Amino acid sequence: MSLIGFSAAAMALAMLIDAVIGWPARLYAWIGHPVTWIGAVISGCDRRLNREGDPPARRARAGMLAALAVIVLASLPALVAALVLPHDLAGLIVTALLAWPLIATRSMHDHVTAVATPLSARDLDGARAAVAMIVGRDPALLDTPGVTRAAIESLAENTSDGIVAPLFWGLLLGLPGIVAYKAINTLDSMIGHRNARHTDFGRFAAKLDDAVNWPAARLTGLLFALVSKRPLRALAVMRRDARHHRSPNAGWPEAAMAGALGVRLSGPRSYGSGIRDEPWLNGAAPDPQARDLEDGLALYRRAMVALLIMLLAIATLLALA
Secondary structure (H helix, E strand, O other): OHHHHHHHHHHHHHHHHHHHHOOOOHHHHOOOOOOHHHHHHHHHHHHOOOOOOOHHHHHHHHHHHHHHHHHHHHHHHOOOHHHHHOOOOHHHHHHHHHHHHOOOOOHHHHHHHHHHHHOOOOHHHHHHHHOOEEEEEEHHHHOHHHHHHHHHHHHHHHHHHOOOOHHHHHHHHHHHHHHHHHHHHHHHHHOOOOOOOOOOOOOOHHHHHHHHHHHHHHHHHHHHHHHHOHHHHHHHHHHHHHHHOOOOHHHHHHHHHHHOOOEEEEOOOHHHHHHHOOEEOOOOOOOOOOOHHHHHHHHHHHHHHHHHHHHHHHHHHHHHO
């Protein structure tokens, strides 16, 4: 079997494992999670290398070197494992088990369901508490459409960042690819912020994250559109509105989701620092309601099934070639 065929089979199996059992709480309590391990290294680099008294250029260089060191440190064991493991059934299973914690299929669904359940029961306070776990905006200022919109946007964006992108790089580059991607994504989430401390130190990490997420964001939007009940409308909204989003990547899956569900997303939002006036995606559509979040989860499940079928098809075709 070719390298990509082997990787496709391993990523499909890892995706299945995660969808069935997620990352169990007992396992997390015992050993933590690979992302927390990477995060601990990033925190150490931030404390030691990001010195407030240094000029911006020096902080930017330190941030670039820190990011590269984290990526290499995380990827090197994966590269060794990939070189050592045989391309047989045993190697496939071990590769899938090593990739499994880097895919968020189950946790994504669980976190958004935690918002949808109280919303459906008209428990706005419960929904606000749940949505605060997955978005950065102030939940106390969100009404039902605001909570629903925040949850749908998180579902759309994080499907790309947490599932499609790691699988994409795992497919192309095997175990080192998925590990390197996760290191880059974790770097961006921790130091890729536009604030006084991280604007310079995290600039390289943020730019790199934008680059590696570019293909997956567009693939995710296309996937949402193709499995939706309104594929042509979803594609049209994505093509028209995605480029207006504040992020070079998040607008693609979010715009496709907005068109697929027939609701408007993005728009003005409140953070701790104040109100941000963002453009709407599918702005002529109505605000989302609780039922639309359930529909978004159904769309997500169909997209995941389609993605799994695609990986299995690639593995099968290359095995037969």
